Amino acid sequence: MTAAAAPSRFRRPRRDRGGDDTGVSARRWFTPWLLIAPGGLWLLIFFIIPLFSLGRLSLENGGLSNYSTVISDNSTVIIRTFVYATVSTIAAIIIGYPLAYVIATKGGKYKNLLLALVVLPFFVTYLVRTLSWKILLFDGGPVVSILHSLGILGENQGILGSPFAVVAALTYNFLPFMVLPIYVSLEKLDRRLLDAAADLYSSPARAFRKITLPLSLPGLFAGTLLTFIPAAGDFVNSELLGSERTVMIGNIIEKNFGKEFFRPELSALSFMLMAIILIGVIIYARLLGTEEIA
Amino acid sequence: MNPPNWLRAIGRISLWVWAVLGLLFLFAPIFVTVVYSFNEPNGKYNYVWNKFSLAGWSDPFKYPELTDALIFSLKIAVTVTIIATILGTLIGLAMVKYKFRAKGFIGAILILPLTMPEVVLGFSLLTLFVAVNWSRGFVTIIIAQVMFSVSYVATTVRARIRGFDWRLEEASLDLGASPFRTFYKVTLPLIAPGVVAAAMLTFALSLDDFIITYLNSGLENTFPIQIWNMKRSKIPVQINVFSTALLVISIALALLLVVVNNRRSRKLAGLAA
Missing domain, CATH: 1.10.3720.10 (MetI-like)
Incomplete structure (x- = not known):
């Protein structure tokens, strides 16, 4: 089993899943990212990007002066x-x-x-x-x-x-x-x-x-x-x-x-x-x- | 080598006196807010004590602009609390339950908004909205408040659910419950106290926030913004009336939460016995 490397705890019994064990383990590594994505994107778009936008604007019409x-x-x-x-x-x-x-x-x-x-x-x-x-x-x-x-x-x-x-x-x-x-x-x-x-x-x-x-x-x-x-x-x-x-x-x-x-x-x-x-x-x-x- | 007993007693007493003074310092303005809701100010500004009156309490909705602003603030707070609690809880769960690379990086990104002055956060967000020509109002206020609340929710939830026994979820799944049912019946009850605490914190932060909201509000007025706009024309006693009412409701809710939590932990202890 490669499952040991992927610590997802949401594991359905194999018998319910039939043969798609590979599908389950392929999904595991990005389960945390799925949870992080909505809030993370919010922070990226409305916190990180604005800081760059602020930095760029601060250099408009005159640069460092x-x-x-x-x-x-x-x-x-x-x-x-x-x-x-x-x-x-x-x-x-x-x-x-x-x-x-x-x-x-x-x-x-x-x-x-x-x-x-x-x-x-x-x-x-x-x-x-x-x-x-x-x-x-x-x-x-x-x-x-x-x-x-x-x-x-x-x-x-x-x-x-x-x-x-x-x-x-x-x-x-x-x-x-x-x-x-x-x-x-x-x-x-x-x-x-x-x-x-x-x-x-x-x-x-x-x-x-x-x-x-x-x-x-x-x-x-x-x-x-x-x-x-x-x-x-x-x-x-x-x-x-x-x-x-x-x-x-x-x-x-x-x-x-x-x-x-x-x-x-x-x-x-x-x-x-x-x-x-x-x-x-x-x-x-x-x-x-x-x-x-x- | 040790100082004499009388000196230690003086030290202990002065420490207590200093701490009590500190508490009074924290408490004084709250006391003033409540007391001045019963003032009948001489003029337009409720700054100087004139005489006791129930005028503010018997006519709390005298200034429709203030009432509307309070209702608008509550709408914002409810919306922000729902969105930020969901987004932040998901991040908190991911941080506690999973091991993954870049966890430190995500943790740093979450802390970063808390290490920046609000005026910088608010103004930088404004430059983005201006750059993409997005007019300011309800939506931009929600965006701004969710942005800083997500960090608080994720941090709170993360701290409260650390060290839980997640094997309960596995047990539920092994017994044939669907992941959805498992989340609803096992995970949610487990994390509920942390999530409720985070939601209450978000609600309070939303009502409290002025600087970031003000910079991204356009022509819409939340309760604090309305007070800011009124500050040169009038400071009516109704501001104190609303604040006192909110204070009393918040204290009641906090007490209720404590009682519910106590009962819950007693029940859990009973189950374990």
């Missing part, structure tokens, strides 16, 4: 975009890692409830969530009042329109994407390793540094990507909570995507955004040494 034009015209915006994305990602780690740690190691029977609270924001649509941040940060709203009474903000100062408002909302909107992967990697961690460390007179801090942290790096890696990437491409938070001072790359694309004339330059801008992120991901993967992910 489109890129230098776009970069020199928008250098402040480009730098600002990556600064905002970096700061909000770091903030998400600072808030998200301890939260994931507490849920995974101390959640006990409330683990699932706490996790449900973490994903609760996803039950309210993105735009409405961001509008609720606008309510929270509005002049006279709770956050501004507290900061006034603490004397951190001056009498007539507000938060809306500032980089702080945009970065805070970016952090908020993508925080669950940071917490969940870290939670998953901490949850899988073998607690006996920590017991062993304690038995060998390691301090809890040292055990954390030598065991917990390294073993949670894959989760931290995934969380960082899932937070940084959408933050770098966002335009909603800047538009709803920011001002002209907080324009990001996404806002430039959003303002002009309907205008035929700008498309080559906008394509260059989006292609560049994608390229910078991909390069960043590769470097980051190398730094963390999580090669199997990259």
Whole structure:
């Protein structure tokens, strides 16, 4: 039998099939491809091909000079975009890692409830969530009042329109994407390793540094990507909570995507955004040494 | 060598406090969304608390454009969920049940859309539609949302059905059941929890998505797009009313799923005993 090489599990008893055993085994190698084909073609036509179409369009009416034009015209915006994305990602780690740690190691029977609270924001649509941040940060709203009474903000100062408002909302909107992967990697961690460390007179801090942290790096890696990437491409938070001072790359694309004339330059801008992120991901993967992910 | 007990206690407490603050940070805007559905705003924008009122809840359909957009969003979500769940489940099954070359490649293609900013995905798809002169609307929104949902479904299904005992299928076939009957009676019940979870995720992602949809929507308005278009003229309390209603329905559905799953696993445990 050649069947051993083809691992299809859908095997009819020979007696039903009569003599067409060859037909069955010939069909086996492409059974997985039949399953993949519909979704795969969808991704090929509407994801892969558009990326090529974007790349081609970015070189129209001027070739590579489109890129230098776009970069020199928008250098402040480009730098600002990556600064905002970096700061909000770091903030998400600072808030998200301890939260994931507490849920995974101390959640006990409330683990699932706490996790449900973490994903609760996803039950309210993105735009409405961001509008609720606008309510929270509005002049006279709770956050501004507290900061006034603490004397951190001056009498007539507000938060809306500032980089702080945009970065805070970016952090908020993508925080669950940071917490969940870290939670998953901490949850899988073998607690006996920590017991062993304690038995060998390691301090809890040292055990954390030598065991917990390294073993949670894959989760931290995934969380960082899932937070940084959408933050770098966002335009909603800047538009709803920011001002002209907080324009990001996404806002430039959003303002002009309907205008035929700008498309080559906008394509260059989006292609560049994608390229910078991909390069960043590769470097980051190398730094963390999580090669199997990259 | 070890820090004193009082220091460790402080560390433990501050860790808890920090985690609770993090949860509050996540929870605050949701709380605000619900509370502000009972506001009677002073003017056109529901940004500042004025006074408690049931006006929004007693007249939820006051703005037909908003209601229509919500209905349109639900239609999109149902269509996308059906298509993406089928396509993604098939890929997930292929990835778990079969060994084949290029599996790593397919896995990478599935991850790739998740590593790209939505604005790039949306804008590149738009350049394709423009290149082939395809006018934007219902169909292009479906195409765009299925494109990013397939990856989520395939990944979710793949993770949930890994390590299942596929010999059950062989047993069914050996006992003379047709492949169709086997799929219906054995495979489907086996993978159902994973598929339902993936379908719910897709539905939520579809309702949630703004950026990709907006770039490929043409003149059609989903619920988020309608809010985006209204943002300079009015932000009525009905936005919060609809969002709160959706939130309550989603929580109820999620609880129902948990109960059904528990009952199912208890039943299975009973069968095994």
